Amino acid sequence: MQLRIEGLSHRYGDVAVLDNVCLVVDAGRIACIVGPSGCGKSTLLRLVGGLEEPGSGRILQVGEPPKRSLNPLTYIFQDFALLPWRTVAGNVSLVLEDHGLTRRDREAIIGDVLERTRLAEFRDAFPRQLSGGMKQRVAIARALAVRPAVLLMDEPLSALDSQTRELMMDDLVDLWKRENLTGIYVTHNLHEAVRLGHRIVVMSRRPGRILETVEIDSPVWDRDASDPALETTRRHLWTAMRDEARAVDLELTGD
Amino acid sequence: MTDTREPARPVRFRGGGFAPRPVRLAGPAVFLVLVAAWEAGARTGVISPLVLPAPSEAIGALVELWVSGELWEHLAASLSRLLLGWVSGTVLGGLIGLAIGLFSLVRAGLAPLVAALFPIPKIALLPLFIIWFGIGEESKVALILFGTLFPTVIFTYGGVDNVDRTLIRMGQSFGLGWFSIVRKIILPGALPAILSGMRVSSAIAIILIVAAELIAAERGIGAYIQIAGSLFATDQLIAGVALLSVFGLTVNWLIARAERLLLRWRP
Ligand SMILES: Nc1ncnc2c1ncn2[C@@H]1O[C@H](COP(=O)(O)OP(=O)(O)O)[C@@H](O)[C@H]1O
Ligand SMILES: [Mg+2]
16 A cells, blocks of 8 residues: 655644645655654644644555454554553553454454564563553554554654663564564654664754655665664755754744 | 762762652551550540440440341341442443533533533432432432532543543544443443542442431441430440441442452553
8 A cells, every 4th residue: 555645734723734745655665754853743643643744745545454464554663552551461452452353353463463572471561561662662563463464653662661662663674674564753863764774864844844855775684774874865855954954943833 | 080089979879769669567557556455544534434335335236136036137228228229320420421522513512511411419319309209218319419420420421531541542543433432442442430430439339328327227337326316325326437437448448449350551
């Protein structure tokens, strides 16, 4: 399934947040969106996920999602969004309960995704007992459980400390490799963007427009953090973003 | 690098404190010391029995009440009114509070009304309730229902308002239905506030039932206290008040148990 965003603009009251954003995400590819904070990245993702209605422009799913997909457009949230009153298995179960699956099928899916995210032995733990990295792995397990066609990730690693983030990046690379996922990955971290993305989109400050698009064709699992080519790309992206970030830094916050 | 002749002293500790820790037996000890002092005061004549009877006399009155079998009659009368009124007030209040929390129209219509009626001392309405529902059980149950309804409504919709919106968006983003979101995300999220509301409403219920029984009842702990008061049987009066205190403590303990069981997940 391909995702096509055409001429998307959006405003909250008087505040224009997105301005004519166009983006195509091909099947099996990850688009990274980078941009200064407040430029409308989360808004863009909410629009794509159908949690908000766009002011103008269109968001199109091209092609049918796979039959077995329970929730074609699936989120991974920055703050994990786990139900604190449900166990690890319960949190995964939550998103399967409204799909008319038998208990047996649900258990099978839960067992499978917890296995794939190395959480099998924590299935009865409550979120408060888990580290940040484990919580995000639960969120990933939950997302995988509904067999998404497109993953929408809003700064999934930003709430984690830098070591955990490094480890989780390896996990995500593994995931891309195994599952052949399509996704939009929002981040403000250029290291993450060049490690994980096939297409990197730099957004301007509010109202967010697309400033620059960079393609990185090498498979993510072949990328090395110390690769000079990646470092050059990162520098290039930073140059494109720096002035915007500096301007944002000098603005008064809207709220 | 370091000059060994410079005076060296350990850094002074200035943290600590401001962290309550459980000290067992302190509570019961204070209670025992107070009762013992009171008993001693009464025995030595410092406290005149006319002013305040000795605790032992109050205990005697209680034993008498128990032996005569009246204790259960009074307790059963109070307890049944209390349960009926409190349960119906809590269920109704929970439903109204949930509706206010979920629907803007209901909120706009009812929230001001609830705010206006909550502060009225409900006991002032007892005469009205007696006219409407008769002198029997109905007026007392209605009084408790009415008294527990408003705090329950307020705590419930406060709890619903405080449910983390990102959790609700999460539910929507996974395609959960409306009822699933209410049942699996909003209600559990509001549960801590609802239980706090139960704590408050149960205290209000106890105060109201006794007040109602003081005014108009033949049976019940309030009635027992009222009769004792009119006869100046202060030992019985103290016994009745002690019963109420035990009542309150028991309810508190039950709710604490419920919280520990239902809110195990809390950090
Ligand atoms: N629901 C909303 N109502 C009004 N303004 C909003 C809302 N959500 C976001 N905004 C504003 O839109 C802008 C973009 O927000 P957001 O998409 O969260 O940015 P980012 O994720 O890139 O940091 C911000 O200025 C923010 O204040
Ligand atoms: Mg954001």
